[in-house]
Amino acid sequence: MGGSNTDLQEITRERDLYGKLLDLGAADEVEQLLQGALSLMVECAGARRGYIELDEPSRSGAAPRFWVAHGFSQSDIQSIRASSSSGVIAEAVATGATIVTASALEDPRFRDRGSVRKNSIEAVLCAPIGTTPTLGVLYLQDRDRPGRFPEEVRLLAERFARHLAVLADRLLIRRRVRDEEDATRPLRERLRADRIVGRSPALAAVLREVVAAAPSHVNVLLTGPSGTGKTQIARVIHENSPRARGPFVEVSCAALPETLFENEMFGAVKGGHSSGPVEGKVTAARGGTLFLDEIGELHLNNQAKLLQVLQSKEYFPLGSAKPLTADVRVIAATNVDLKAAVERKAFREDLYYRLDVLTIRVPALAERREDLADLAAHFCKRVCAENGFPHLVLSPGARMAIEAAEWPGNVRQLCNKIEAAAARAAGEGVPQIERRHIFPEADTSTSSAPEERASTLQEAVHRFQGDMLRKTLEATGWNVIETASRLDIARSTIYNMMKVHGIPRPRTG
Template sequence: MSRVGRILLVDDDEALRMAVSQGLTLRGFDVATFDNGPAALKAVSRDFEGVVVSDVRMPGMDGLALFERVQAIDPDIPMLLITGHGDVAMAVAALQDGVYDFVSKPFPMERLAAALSRALEKRSLVLDNRRLEAAAQGAGGAFVLGDTPVMQRLRATIAQLAETEVDVLIQGETGVGKGLVAQALHRGGSRRNRAMITINCAALPEAVFETELFGAASGAANLRPSIGRIERADRGVLFLDEIDGLSPAMQAKLLNLVEEREIWPVGAAEPRHLDLRIIAASKVDLAEAVRAGAFRADLYYRLNVVTLVVPPLRERREDVPSLFGYFLAEASARLRRPTPRLTAVVRDHLLGHDWPGNVRELVHYAERVALGLPSAVLVEDVGRGVAEGLAERMARYEAMVIRETLTACEGDARIAMALLQTPRKTFYDKLRRHGIEIDRYRPKPAS
């Protein structure tokens, strides 16, 4: 979510400007230099991801006038002033007006670098909060969120399939949002005004499987006449969730439904024909389950007209911020609380966590943040029985920084090593230790 920010350095003194620029560049900052304020303003916008550093005393537009112009563009852009000894009182007054910080000549480069790092972090949080708010506002009605290429392709495929009548098999790990994909298929299709009946196959006791799903006819022994849950989906959509949880006997009883679109209520003398679209979901690869003898091949091949695979969050980390923003706004509205601002602790957790529980885990985390629970990250870790020590937390943070840097420089190892100020051997040792594949961050060659 955070990224390498830019420093706009404005000073009419060429020697000082070049010296400060060189010192900051050696410390990993991306610096652009200007000898006057109007020229620097052309590089400033509301989306500017950096910090403005300006000398106070310059001909024409001085540092304070430049600050007012920057504030008019975006009051949340941090600005640092470089002052002479006699300007300290003026700089302190400027702090009260919103200037982020100031340094007095002569200043140690470490002092300026430290102030800029803090200012970049502040700017990054401001922009991240804006992106989260935009994601929450723009996601209304979007059931499959994410801007990564794999999610864009998935949405396009869903849009193509929604208007068709073909059966669809959705595969993905627990919590990835298979139910959301089913809802998107339903709401985008011609049956959108009819019911979608969801059946959690793994939660059905075998003893009541037939009567619960198929219903009972009049005269059935010891049973009251009833309409089964499958029949309630007539002319609509039947969503068979966790179909991999069915026993072989239960799979056999579903085969006729999938193949012929008919059911035999318990005690019925003839079948009932239904008009259904069937969507099934599985947390395991059903083809592998067939090979292992855990799932009927004939049922699998009848369900597998089209298969959609929903990737886990760890394979699309870039989608976590927008998903979190949407879920946080949704949870805050449901809990009747103001949507909290993103903090550095929450952001670092979003970027550094592997999300083994996928979207479901992210939803629950957003709810805890919306509730303002203290130490939300630690509460989550203890709840999973993984209370991390200092070494583990530092390793997780280090991996997060490396991933952010590789994203920013598009997998260019040379640039990444320079930004991280890390020798080649150490850099590649850390990639191996954290299981980071650098090729994933490089642009794909044009086909």
Template sequence: MSLNGVRSNFPIVAPADPTTVPPAPVRVLLIDDDKLVSDFIRKIFSRFAPETLVEAFTDSREGLDRAKAGDFDVVVTDLMMPQVTGLDIMRELHEAKPKLPVILMTGYGNPDVAMEAGKLGVHEFLNKPFTPEQLIDAVESAAEIHRLAAEPVALESGPKAGRALVGNSEVMKNLSVQIGKVAASTVPVLIHGPTGSGKELVARALYQYSDRASRPFLLVSCTAVSEAHLDTELFGQEAGEAGSRGRAGRFEQAQGGTIFLDEIADMPPLIQAKMVRVLQDQHIRRAGGNEPVPVDVRVIASTAADLEKAVREGRFREDLFFRLRGVKIEVPPLSARMDDIPLLVEDFIARHAGRIGFPKTTAAPDALAALQDMEWPGNVRQLENMVCELILLARGLTINRSHVETARGLSAPEPLGEGRFASVVAQALRRAQSGEIPAALPVLMDLVEKEIYGQAYALTKGNRSRMSRLLGVSRPTVLDKIAQHGLGSANKE
């Protein structure tokens, strides 16, 4: 690894998954009858999200027809247009493509229009003028929701399965049977399992095999958000007297469909109390409002935490816990299904090798045996990241045991704790003292920065805007650091 022109072989932990294959470019359909505005928005994407594919229309009817016929992740449309308005577009897409997120842009503060759009499932209302960050954030959030709802999940692997719950082990067979039995029900489901085990895939399979598969599927993360933000996100905001625009929350937007509450153990106490009422009475109240709004939404929640312990310690409401676990599904760690590793590796190669650039990659039996001998604290997600790295190391040839040993050396499993970091610093100082490297500080700073950005990339799945907020730096800085440290496909930007 070359750092600031200096060769470094420190045994420092590599970024959590620097070889993670980034998602396919987001496909945006832009509809605005004002060509100046349309061109300005396209320039925003060109500068701040150059990987985004934007197709623009100034004729709203043509834009609507293209939205119906094309394959897009997000529609961004103006509200007030001749011929076909933004609400007209929403109404037609609500029927034709209910899973396709729509972002409405408007300079008019009409709360009735906002509520109507909310009932039709608008993903976001952008008030003109908006900042580039607001636009990019809204589009990235909408694209992630579309991916979750649209990407198929199969209960067995196959050439047309998309993402699959892969495995022939007894625990995976039992998991698939349980999903099949529970999917058609409307009762809440609590999915429990360690980080990286595939809880999101289970939630999506439950949705896609249910009678609600044609309706929306919305994910809301309960982690690292304020109580007020999560309140508005879930339940919406009533129009205020000071001119603040009302908005529908995710429960209203998911009407008739499914909402997936990720890491529900982190949900703030006030929101827990509101969730009890939602599950009990099947209605919500918007923030700042008093009128109940009926909702018909199936709730699926996930957690890696011990909720029973959280209940005993008073950190999680007992009544919410029992209402959520109408059915509880346990997702096994990879250590409980090591026999599935060959099938998982085959599946990951099939999905990633072509995108990485080596479509003919295969894995030798000795490589599979070596992978089965390893420990996997990060579970299936860690294995997937390792396979991506092995594809790069093999460069189109057969992955063998030596590739696995090399990859293991590049990705030390232990965390960068205080003692380990002290050891790395000591090595750097010794090497600088002996003249092996010019100076210790630049090398160490680069290593630490790469670790920080690598873990942020892994945590946010490469979402640049979320990385910017998480790290407290600008989005251009995030783009520069992704390119500098070789995370994902930064070079194509």
């Protein structure tokens, strides 16, 4: 009877494990899959620490392309990866067999390895992921109990690794296809641009200009709507320039009071200012880049003072009779039409031409809709890390809602929406961000009156889209082809919008 109960518990445990493994199959990013897989395996194996790395056989790099860790410090991870060519991981990859040892510190195969001695590594289980060629490894270290990992854990880890290889291979293929469609990829190989998210042709056009601008010392003018990420582009230009080792100093011209311009920009010497010596922004940016945001908001009187610095490359701190050299590169940004401002006499023409040496237009989010999903996923990951939220992902419905919506506030608006949505999802204790978290105003379960739900332009546009789609579908007798033609959008978009706005097709018969 006792044996039957044990067998039943084992069957139940394996059933639950495979159920969770199947749930991992819903992951649409490699990192998401590996994070879930490692958490599950560490729990099932009773391990204190775990590590998974994954790479593509065709890629030969110093570090694996994808990896996740549990219970290891950053230095521990570096040690594991540094020893992958000669330690336990290397043995598992070379032999294609699972390595199990009660104590790597005493095992003759590994005890002479420097990393093993340094970290006093005891119980280890390392199973290869995939066969001929190996995609990566599942590495477990240190048990909750003394001794080696038991045989049933080894068998479990091997079965788990086989299933994980299938799921990972699918996502690697998808990632490879996406990389091939990435218009920015050849430009990223020439730039340090990790902070720039997206792969659209519109973004590639911007990076192409950045490649041209970065190596020089000429002034750059960034134009484009508010919220498009001009500050990020300015930082990328700086980080890829000869001045990359110098400071990047940002000045909001809109926030500079007219009477404090000289004090803020040029500083003051002792005795030249009531509050003592002040280091100005030009001095702070010496050897680096001075980024003048919202340059179109600078008062006319102060435009003349800035022009003098750009022309002479010299400036005088308040109270000083001795000029200082302005050793800075200037990048300016504006969301207003400076040419029109020049015609209105609201902006100096001579300053405009000083700034407009090399102009880069940063596109609105509407011009790079292909980047919406990547941006949303990036902001989701970042906000979770910054706020200590559990790992959250965007549900398919949430992604479709994001892609169907309009974003007049551009990248900044999308970022704010995702931050708020992550906070709502984390507060509910759910693993996914749903459409209702992003657009709570559209959740009819919590609000009934349309005028109550539409409090912003974004919300009004979202509701208008749904109303217009429903009316057009009804007018065409729910003919999707005709509806797509009338609205001048693709059929696939119609289906996506029907899901996003919760519009079911009426049953016939």
